[in-house]
Amino acid sequence: MLPGTPFHSRTAPLCAAHNWRRWGPCVVAGSYDLHPEREYFAVRTSAALFDVSPLYKYAIRGVDATRLLNRVITRDVSRCRVGQVFYTPWCDAAGKVLDDGTLQRLGESVFRLTCAEPNLQWLYANATGLQVEIEDVSEQVAALSLQGPSARAILQHLCPADLNDLRYFHVMGSQLGSVAVEISRTGYSGDLGYEVWCEAAAAPQLWDLIWEAGMPYGLVPAGILALDVARVEAGLLLLDVDYTSARAAAIEARKSSPYELGLGWAVDLRKENFVGRAALALEQTRPAQWRFVGIEVDWLDVEGLFNAAGLAPQVPTQTLRASVPLYLSDEWVGYASSTVWSPITKRYIGLAHLRAPHFATGTSLQMEVTVEHQRRLASAKVVELPFYDPPRKRS
Amino acid sequence: MAKRYDAIIVGGGHNGLVAAAYLARAGREVLVLEQRHLVGGATVTEELYPGFKYSVFSYVVSLLRPEIMRDLSLARHGLEILPLESTFTPLPGGDYLLRGPDHAQTHREIYRHSPRDADVYDEYGRLMAQMAMAVRPILGMVPPDPAAPGWRDLQSLAQLGSHVRALGGERFHALAKLMTMSAADFLDEWFECEPLKATMSASGIIGTFLGPRSPGSAYVLLHHYMGEIDGAFRAWGFARGGTGAISSAIASAARSFGAEIRTNAAVQQVITKNGRAMGVVLADGEEIYARVVASSLDPKRTFLKLCAPADLPTEFREAIERFKIRGSSGKVNLSLAALPNFTSLPGMGMHLRGSISISPSMDYLEQAFDDAKYGEFSRHPYMDVLIPSLIDPGMAPPGQHVMSCFVQYAPYNLKGGWTDAQRTAFGDTVVNTLCEYAPNLRENILHRQVLSPADIESVTGLTEGNIFQGELALNQLFFLRPVPGWAQYRTPVRALYQCGSGTHPGGGICGAPGRLAAMEMLRDGL
Structure with missing residues (x-):
């Protein structure tokens, strides 16, 4: 049986629809109510709380962390300041997309990469000869995504720092109640929102804090069906739905380059060599197919x-x-x-x-x-x- | 020389704004004149108590036409319609009836009251939806005149005939019954559960001076299903930001097409010359001229207040005087420190996020009407209650709430008149009635606004405070609205048009009168 997430003790009693769905290595609520419409509208009119713990998460540290990541992803990591978050795809040698995700720069040489599919082996494979520590923290780190117009007001009740200072696609460490967290100004909804990351053991406590702070604002627990509507409105693509990982493609025609997925803006051909660079440089000179x-x-x-x-x-x-x-x-x-x-x-x-x-x-x-x-x-x-x-x- | 507009729209309610938007979209120079400081008419949101926003008068979107939302890109102009999840009918004995979006859940719930009704409920829903499909085209149609049919009237009549024929026997007969029966009799043919029948019948009496046992009240039951067949477009619901957000979106669309909107500009009279409308005079004496004038005010105000008697044929004037526009409802808006806790279903839940209907039985509703018949407000009124802040938390400060109570019956012609004491007594009756079901309500009221039909009239201008600009009774619908022979938005005064809810297809936040009127003006060569 697939496990629940670290929030399962909190989400299970709320899931009146018993609508559990597989997401990566876990099951999460597809919707809490039999009719997920309210969960969707919460994203757009009040606030919705999503359990996004099933994301794969890798901690990457060490003097060569930047070099490793620059070798893997298509964006230029040296332009990602400490406290900044990059959305980025990464490719195989043929310049076909393997996965996409976010890269948080938590320190000068401390990063967290999140993605939809396992990428540990790919990171190892590209780390040969580099002084870097790669740790799969997928199960150690739990995450909640708080999305919607009231997200900031809710989180501000808990967060000592002024959240107005946390800009779009930035991340900061904080303490909510007694829970140490990182808060990133990110989400998959195309709305105002935050993702909050904590140790798995503190997950229930984090849920309770946000839940209580959110009540007066009409916070709604929301499942991935609602998120799936919001992300299409936001024009955000989803692996295995909108594209196939080059790793999983049965035939060549199923593979896509970043340019073909509308991610050309996230390809930086000026930076040092990275996986797929030559193929992408060539592709860029040709008209898009x-x-x-x-x-x-x-x-x-x-x-x-x-x-x-x-x-x-x-x-x-x-x-x-x-x-x-x-x-x-x-x-x-x-x-x-x-x-x-x-x-x-x-x-x-x-x-x-x-x-x-x-x-x-x-x-x-x-x-x-x-x-x-x-x-x-x-x-x-x-x-x-x-x-x-x-x-x-x-x- | 002062500017001459193509069209002046009298009244900035939602229909006036829709008409203006369509005319401006067609390239015409349009001026909307609104007497109040804000547009919307009865479709307004006002912050009457700091932090608490009231949809002061109308409180839900009823049948806003999808074509209007689309043509005017209302979503882009900020219109967001949120779902109302449920209908909750608390009962005096401590029980309740709760219908929600889930079919099986609703079946289970009705089954608790009547296993028979639970099964029939779906069948009824299907039949009504099918009839609504057949009747819906009427909402988007200029009513044909069957007495003096021109070529276009004949075409419309033929089209209508083919729709009705396509219904087939069973549904046609049901439609004929709907057109003639009372809501109570019609529902009795289907159901036995009192709270179910009473709650469903309520949609047939809202805004009319009829009881559920009055013939002709069945037809409006159909309106409820019109919203459902618009499906995903969601014509029924709650506008984010209150109903005022609907007016704002339409006004924004109208402005984007170039329409001019002036507030604090009350029109006193329509200027005519040789039987033709030339413009209007404002309360401060300013004269504004246009090729056509369209009034979105109700028929009585338009023809009996804005027009000089000499400009109208006597028969027409008399017909307008006979037009039934009896005020029958009031409104109570509350600011709450905490949510009401219903004895029958304590705590928070789906039942608070939809419509809360005080309609325990048919007798209850009919008795509420009995009071009104003899000039009293109902001692135990029917109420349609909403807690908008649970649907859109922005309507009240965090953790606090607003509550909207539509109350019927409150006759405009109250014995002794609507004095301050009567208004207070009316407000007390509403609160007392609700406290029978949710006793904690009283102690949580921070602010209370009570609107009698006389108040509705004095603020919005709606004659007698009738929310539909004339009752939606069969004798006042379609080619009979507002009066026979003048149901095509034109009037006996040349270049004067009517575009409010007093014309086909009538009231509710629908917009169709404004749109159809604008199209007729353009058809006439404006």
Whole structure:
């Protein structure tokens, strides 16, 4: 049986839906209520508390820590100041993405790398000859993600330091009650939010503190189904859903470069050599073959298709993690990898991969929609990401 | 020379703003004139007690049309509609009825009261949804005039006919019953559980001067299901920031298209010349001219206050005078130091995050109406209560709450009139009634606002404080709204239009009257 997370003693009694789902090496709540809608809206209107402990976490320390990480990730670690957090992908030698995650610089040569899949062996393999200590702290470190407009006010009740000074994608050490933590101004929701990291043994205590502080603000425990809607609105991709790790791809065509995933901004070709650099440098000189974009499906079209069958329109209220074909005229030009009805923007949206030259913003497409067992086509168009970008996200 | 607008919209309620937005979107120069210091009419949020925001009058989004949200990009202009999760009916004996979003949970709960009703509940829901599908196109349609049909009227009538035909026998018959029966009789055909019937029937009496046993009250039951078939678009719900956020979003959209909005600008009269509207005079004497004038005020105010009697045909005037716009409800808004604790279901839970309905039985509702029939407010009123701060915590300071109580019946023509003493007595009745179910309420009240229908009238201008600008009774709907022959947004005064809830399809935060009126103005060559 897969274990729960260090917060299980707190999340289990709240999980009225008994809706447990696998995430990495653990099970976590998919949703706490039978209907996760409230959990989603909490992210956008009050605050939601997610258990994100299943993330893989690696502590990397030592004089060569920077060198190791610069060898692995595509961004330039020397530009990451102490107290800063980088989002970054990393690639294989062919420049195809293996995983993506965040890198926290906790000290001059102390880092924490978080990611969706195990990467310990990959870090070891690249550390040959370097003076660096790599420790898998996945089980030792527990993490909560507090996301939503009230997140700062809630955490400020517990945090001695002024949280207004903790900028977007920065991290600091702190003490909440008697629990030593790191607080990072990060999240996977596209909203104002924080992630709080602590020793696994202190996890229940941390939960209780945040839970109590959050009550007056309408804090809601939220599961990964709600997060999955928020992250699509935020235009954030998910490994194994929106792309396949080069490590796991059965065929070459399933691999993607950072450029093809919209992560070109996170590739720094000016820095010292890193895994995949040569391939990426070459790729950058060529026109892109694929691009990761946002699409919006035309509501009137969808409504018309369903009405013609005598039905009210049906759209996915949870993120549909399935590949849906996209066409231009009769030609297949790509696929949507995550599609969902966005409750806050009232748009039917998707994250999609499109072939050149069909990925320019504004391009009209058709998306396959199944209506009463029949495959139909609804109009869609390429739009800018993210779909939802409130100013408070970076505030 | 002063600027001449293409259109002046009298009244900055949500329909006036919608009309303005559509006209401005079509490139017309539009001016909205609102008498109060803020736009919204009955769709406003006001912070009447520091930190506590009240949706002072209307409190939920009822049927805001998806096409309006889309055409005006209201989400981009800040409109966020949050779900109302449940309907909770506390009962005097210490029991309750709670319906929520989960089908199985609701089935279990109704089963507790009546196993039969639990099964029938789904069947009923399906039938109503199917009928709503058939009737819904009417909401987006300019009512055809069956008495003097032109080409377009005939087309609409034919379209309507084909919709109804497509319903099939069973549903057509149910529709005919809905159109003619009382809510009580109609629901009696389906259910036996009193609190279930009473709570469902309440949607048929809100805003009318009818009881659940009055014929014609069944039809409005259908409106509830219209929201459901808009599905994901979520036409029913609570607007983040209160209902005022809806007006703000529409106003913001209208401004983005170039519409001008003036507050503190009360219109006193419509200026006419040779039977044609030329502009308006404001209370301070300022005259403003436009090619057309559209009033979003209720029909009585528009025609009996803003228009000179000589400008209107006598028959029309009389018909407007006969228009039923009886005020029947009041509103009590509370600021609370802590949540109410219901004896029947103590503590916090889903039941507090939706609608709390004080409607234990049909007799209870009908008796509440009995009081009103004879000029008293209900001694035990029907109430639709909401705790907005649980849905949007921004409505009150952390840990504290606001509570919105829609109260029926409170007749506008109260015996002895709405004196301060009567208003206080009315407020006390509301609090006392709620305390029968949640005794801790009283001690937690920090601030109380009591609005009688007379107050609603004096603040918003709605005649008699009727929330729908005229009752949603069958004799005042569709091609009969507001009066036969003048249901297509035009009026006997050329270039004067009506665009408020007093026109088809009527009240609630719907916006369709404003949109349809704007489209008719454009059709007429504006």
